[in-house]
Amino acid sequence: MNLMKKCLIALLCVALMMTGFVFGASAEEEKTLVVSLGADPTTFNPVMKGDDDGHLIYQNVFDGLLELNYNSEVIPGLATSWETSEDGLTYTFHLATDVKWHDGVDFTSADVKYTYERIMAENGFIGGTLSATLESIECPDDDTVVLNLKAPDATLLGTLAWYEHFIIPKHIYENEEDWATCEAATSKPIGTGPFKFADYQTGVSITLEKNEDYFKGAPKIDKLIYMIVPDDTTAVQAFYNGEIDILTDVPTSEVLNMQNDPEIKLGCMSAARRYQLICNMENETMSKWEVRKAVALALDREEISLKATSGLQAPAYGFYPPFLDWAYNADADIGERDVEQAMALLEQAGYTKNADGYYLTLTLDVFTGGTYADCGKVIQANLKEAGIDLKLNVMEMAAWSEKIESGNYELGMMAGYQGPDPDAMGKRIGTDQVMNYSNYSNERVDELLAQGRALVTEEDRGACYKEIQAILAEDLPIIPIVEFASYHACYAEVYGDPYIDQIADVHDGCYAKAEILE
Numbered sequence: 353m354n355l356m357k358k359c360l361i362a363l364l365c366v367a368l369m370m371t372g373f374v375f376g377a378s379a380e381e382e383k384t385l386v387v388s389l390g391a392d393p394t395t396f397n398p399v400m401k402g403d404d405d406g407h408l409i410y411q412n413v414f415d416g417l418l419e420l421n422y423n424s425e426v427i428p429g430l431a432t433s434w435e436t437s438e439d440g441l442t443y444t445f446h447l448a449t450d451v452k453w454h455d456g457v458d459f460t461s462a463d464v465k466y467t468y469e470r471i472m473a474e475n476g477f478i479g480g481t482l483s484a485t486l487e488s489i490e491c492p493d494d495d496t497v498v499l500n501l502k503a504p505d506a507t508l509l510g511t512l513a514w515y516e517h518f519i520i521p522k523h524i525y526e527n528e529e530d531w532a533t534c535e536a537a538t539s540k541p542i543g544t545g546p547f548k549f550a551d552y553q554t555g556v557s558i559t560l561e562k563n564e565d566y567f568k569g570a571p572k573i574d575k576l577i578y579m580i581v582p583d584d585t586t587a588v589q590a591f592y593n594g595e596i597d598i599l600t601d602v603p604t605s606e607v608l609n610m611q612n613d614p615e616i617k618l619g620c621m622s623a624a625r626r627y628q629l630i631c632n633m634e635n636e637t638m639s640k641w642e643v644r645k646a647v648a649l650a651l652d653r654e655e656i657s658l659k660a661t662s663g664l665q666a667p668a669y670g671f672y673p674p675f676l677d678w679a680y681n682a683d684a685d686i687g688e689r690d691v692e693q694a695m696a697l698l699e700q701a702g703y704t705k706n707a708d709g710y711y712l713t714l715t716l717d718v719f720t721g722g723t724y725a726d727c728g729k730v731i732q733a734n735l736k737e738a739g740i741d742l743k744l745n746v747m748e749m750a751a752w753s754e755k756i757e758s759g760n761y762e763l764g765m766m767a768g769y770q771g772p773d774p775d776a777m778g779k780r781i782g783t784d785q786v787m788n789y790s791n792y793s794n795e796r797v798d799e800l801l802a803q804g805r806a807l808v809t810e811e812d813r814g815a816c817y818k819e820i821q822a823i824l825a826e827d828l829p830i831i832p833i834v835e836f837a838s839y840h841a842c843y844a845e846v847y848g849d850p851y852i853d854q855i856a857d858v859h860d861g862c863y864a865k866a867e868i869l870e
Contacts, residue, residue: 414543440504619852625836792829
């Protein structure tokens with residue numbers, strides 16, 4: 353899965369369940385698991401920036417202080433237990449003992465303190481959140497970490513358990529001035545996780561070997577290989593040929609075929625994720641509200657769902673995935689499709705049709721994999737009806753990320769996990785936040801995000817997030833398209849994938865149209 357294909361990651365949580373992966377082979381045989389990977393990671397530094405392809409590797413090589421399980425619940429990681437002071441300003445974490453880095457050096461609380469301070473200093477993925485939250489970090493002994501907060505923060509545990517939250521080795525990184533180009537970040541990551549980094553062949557594969565001394569117990573897989581296959585058709589064929597054991601991002605065209613094959617097991621992840629357009633608010637054209645509104649009104653989300661995803665990804669309504677009732681504002685939406693109104697808005701903004709019948713030309717950047725390009729084609733047809741000539745630019749993930757992150761775009765498409773707490777939306781729409789690729793800034797939204805972190809009850813916090821969604825429905829820095837659904841497949845002799853074996857029914861939890869699946 354790709355950065356937001358994906359960004360997803362939470363994504364395929366292979367690492368969370370990897371010690372439970374089992375093959376039908378005898379105990380004496382070496383067990384090698386081959387998993388598809390959509391693209392090369394952009395870095396092996398697990399805390400520097402969001403990287404869904406890299407994240408799948410990070411989960412196996414590194415550990416976080418806390419982790420998320422399949423149900424998005426916070427569970428112990430390197431911290432075995434923790435407590436919070438009555439005023440909510442102090443969190444004390446008790447660390448697992450006898451944990452070692454892959455090079456044999458002891459893991460201690462100093463690694464945790466160093467990691468979080470380096471993330472803040474370098475503006476790593478969770479750097480903005482940590483800087484806004486943490487007053488200081490103390491290490492009373494090697495097995496204890498104390499986080500002192502500036503103010504109560506109901507989202508802290510989720511932040512420390514979610515995405516690019518891992519702990520890096522102080523003894524490796526403290527001697528590296530550039531944490532992006534050092535050996536640990538480019539070719540030799542060292543973690544405490546269940547697998548050790550063994551080999552990387554760019555564009556081909558990444559090989560990990562089990563950590564016999566893993567503090568939670570050695571994995572049942574001896575070798576874990578990620579086969580890098582950007583092309584969906586090639587990946588599917590490799591799976592059918594038996595070259596891949598677990599296929600991530602099964603194309604929608606293959607879902608029903610695999611469902612009907614008794615030798616194949618299929619699973620899905622979907623909740624708390626969705627596809628959405630991102631509008632570059634610093635672009636001369638997309639900075640105009642009338643243009644963003646015209647694009648939104650021209651979209652036919654039902655048609656996009658059916659034609660681009662075979663109905664397996666339902667139309668997305670509202671500005672936050674509806675998996676948390678208390679935080680979801682069902683009344684905040686882009687409204688019904690209205691092509692005539694879309695054209696009226698463009699004319700109101702001063703545009704006139706050219707000889708080809710177009711008011712203006714826009715470019716939509718999407719990355720390969722998933723149904724992004726397919727959705728883009730239907731969106732292209734939708735906007736044409738409103739007099740918008742949409743050019744579809746399909747790119748490899750790394751190139752897409754570089755272009756979007758540089759702000760050199762008009763329209764983009766992305767997805768990504770937006771849990772376990774609704775504060776996660778802040779990373780996408782908070783001023784100067786790490787995934788705010790729309791370059792959106794709204795003072796009231798920032799105030800509400802801060803309030804939502806400081807409040808305690810779901811009712812009080814939910815009111816903040818619902819108001820934010822109402823503002824987004826007016827400002828339109830992002831535009832919802834379809835809900836996310838990514839299918840994973842494996843053969844019957846492989847089990848333990850949380851997105852396959854822990855789902856009673858293959859479509860349980862997926863936004864799918866019954867008539868398509870029957």
